[in-house]
Amino acid sequence: MRQPDQTDPKRWLAGVWLERHGLADVEPTPLLAARLAVRRRVRVADSLLLAAFIVGAALTHVSVLGSDATTSWLPTLVLVALVVGLLVAQWLLGWWVRHVDRRAGARLPRRVAHPVQLGWSAVLGRPYAVFTVVTYTAALLLAASVLAVPDPDLRRGATVVLIGLTGAAVGVILQLRNVLASPAVAEDEASLTADVIMRVEDVRALVTPSLVWTLPAIFLYGESFGWWNIASIGLVVVSAIVFCLIHFRTTGVGTTARRAMVTR
Amino acid sequence: MIVIDAASPTPPYEQLRAQLAKQIQDRTLAVGTRLPTIRRLAADLSLAVNTVGRAYRELEEAGLIETRGRAGSFVSAAGEQALEQARRAAHDYAAVITSIGIDPVEAIRIVEAALGRPATP
Numbered sequence: 001m002r003q004p005d006q007t008d009p010k011r012w013l014a015g016v017w018l019e020r021h022g023l024a025d026v027e028p029t030p031l032l033a034a035r036l037a038v039r040r041r042v043r044v045a046d047s048l049l050l051a052a053f054i055v056g057a058a059l060t061h062v063s064v065l066g067s068d069a070t071t072s073w074l075p076t077l078v079l080v081a082l083v084v085g086l087l088v089a090q091w092l093l094g095w096w097v098r099h100v101d102r103r104a105g106a107r108l109p110r111r112v113a114h115p116v117q118l119g120w121s122a123v124l125g126r127p128y129a130v131f132t133v134v135t136y137t138a139a140l141l142l143a144a145s146v147l148a149v150p151d152p153d154l155r156r157g158a159t160v161v162l163i164g165l166t167g168a169a170v171g172v173i174l175q176l177r178n179v180l181a182s183p184a185v186a187e188d189e190a191s192l193t194a195d196v197i198m199r200v201e202d203v204r205a206l207v208t209p210s211l212v213w214t215l216p217a218i219f220l221y222g223e224s225f226g227w228w229n230i231a232s233i234g235l236v237v238v239s240a241i242v243f244c245l246i247h248f249r250t251t252g253v254g255t256t257a258r259r260a261m262v263t264r
Numbered sequence: 265m266i267v268i269d270a271a272s273p274t275p276p277y278e279q280l281r282a283q284l285a286k287q288i289q290d291r292t293l294a295v296g297t298r299l300p301t302i303r304r305l306a307a308d309l310s311l312a313v314n315t316v317g318r319a320y321r322e323l324e325e326a327g328l329i330e331t332r333g334r335a336g337s338f339v340s341a342a343g344e345q346a347l348e349q350a351r352r353a354a355h356d357y358a359a360v361i362t363s364i365g366i367d368p369v370e371a372i373r374i375v376e377a378a379l380g381r382p383a384t385p
Contacts, residue, residue, distance in 0.1 A: 068268035106310070109269070109270050109271060109308075110267060110268065110269045110270065111268045111270075111308070111310050111311075112265055112266065112267050112268075112304060113266050113268075113300070113309050114265065114266075114295055114300075114308075115265070115266050115283075115284060115297075115299065115300070116293070116297055116298065116299070116300070117299070117301070117304065117336075183304075183307035183308045183310075188267075189265055195363045216291075
């Protein structure tokens with residue numbers, strides 16, 4: 001059994017990660033430590049970005065509440081700019097991960113690859129894929145339905161939700177494509193398994209519907225209380241329960257990765 | 265799993281071709297399995313696209329894989345037929361050897377010579 005390296009925090013964390021995924025006997029190489037470190041940083045940065053986006057969208061929404069700015073294009077323009085900024089920043093974060101992976105791979109004297117193409121269904125899994133499509137669709141339908149309510153503040157909120165969710169959905173699709181298409185960085189069977197585990201973790205993190213849970217609940221508020229408030233809270237509660245069920249009832253990340261690697 | 269060793273004297277395309285051929289023949293890769301695209305495998309193994317393309321072309325010529333246009337490359341059923349044909353030929357050869365009374369070691373030397381390989385001592 002490998003002894004944990006306490007002197008280098010990155011390698012120690014890599015060792016903990018390997019143990020968690022049933023690879024306790026694998027040495028946490030500097031290459032693996034670097035790849036995991038950049039993913040940790042990117043996840044923190046991504047969470048901060050989402051928080052900044054929600055705050056920005058909320059401020060834009062609040063700035064026009066109660067005013068007679070129904071025909072003003074400025075709030076919509078700011079929202080579109082926020083969505084574009086979010087997508088660009090997320091793309092740059094993805095580029096950073098791929099850049100670190102590429103640099104790490106270029107140093108390997110030996111390269112290993114899987115002879116079968118890993119598809120989205122093997123890496124993401126059907127339950128997560130169906131859940132993601134259904135939650136986004138439900139949130140978009142909810143926001144679109146609210147557009148028919150004769151309350152200008154509520155309709156502005158629904159516009160925020162529609163723009164935000166559409167942008168987020170595009171971002172998720174683009175990032176999923178990048179994760180699945182990025183080259184494997186491995187020098188032996190253990191590092192190839194670790195590579196696939198990282199992909200499974202990356203895609204599961206991507207499809208966590210943070211914006212679906214937050215945007216409708218925050219923005220679908222108008223002058224009066226209505227069915228949309230119950231629907232927004234219901235969407236959060238139901239989808240959070242389903243997400244937890246999927247998380248606990250489907251196979252773990254390590255098992256999913258190993259199954260994806262089975263060639264037949 | 266496919267391993268490409270940059271320090272090996274065997275050219276990368278031959279390393280790739282030999283490993284894929286072995287996995288197809290020992291059925292690690294089942295008939296109908298979709299192989300990665302040339303570009304994808306080249307990126308994974310840090311090889312030139314032409315290198316992977318050459319390995320795929322030779323596998324296709326050997327009947328082990330088939331390319332179905334944009335759908336990609338798949339492990340061919342012809343590979344299994346070729347193996348079965350080889351097994352039948354070996355069986356016939358063994359029957360001839362036994363009937364004319366040639367020593368099995370000598371019979372293997374004859375096969376190795378026919379394959380253009382140095383005979384095992």
